[in-house]
Amino acid sequence: MTYTLYYSPSACSLAAHIVLREVGAKFNLELVSVRDGATSQAPYLAINPKGRVPPLAIEGESRVLTELPAILVFVARQFPETTLLPAGLMQEARCLEWITWISVWVHSVDFGWLWRPGRSSRDGAHHETLTKQGLDVITDALKDIEAQLADGRGWAVPGGYRIADPFVLVLYRWSNRIGMPMSSLCPAWTELSYRIAARSAVVAALNCEGITIEARQVIATSI
């Protein structure tokens, strides 16, 4: 089966990109730059009316698959031998716990308030408050993540590298990008991120997107 992943460099689509490489899937990449506004243009909306990345086009399916958690689970299940989605019920639930929380709360709400306050309020007078609130809740989330990872578990879900890890890496990059002092604030997470970044699939995906995990250039306004 062949897939096409629509991605924007450094966006959450990076997690899907990494997982496609990890499992050894046959896939094509289509660049749709969020920064250039390509996701809101008519040609792209005809492919994904949600106007977001990543959608995954799947051979034989008339409609693209959207929502990163669904894509990660779908790809992992297509390649069960990779155990990127763990087999045990509790471990699987822990893996889904990470990806749903990051997607629904940290990405959509926290970074949404920071980077896209206009989504939460059309009144520009509210945007400064939303941006500040976004930074506050992101800081809380980072502390929460660090507290979990500091128990010596080695990976996001104790027991092995799973689909949660690339998503945790995306969040690590974004946190660097908004100027969070990640190595001092989140040492265990920093260690995990460098371990993930050393994997050949991750090296290839980062090189392909032309990015690093340090994301040294601090841009507080958008990905």
Ligand SMILES: N[C@@H](CCC(=O)N[C@@H](CS)C(=O)NCC(=O)O)C(=O)O
């Ligand atoms: N719930 C969606 C969120 C996807 C999303 O917000 N992607 C961002 C990039 S990280 C995007 O496409 N933003 C484009 C925009 O806001 O115009 C998912 O999990 O796939």
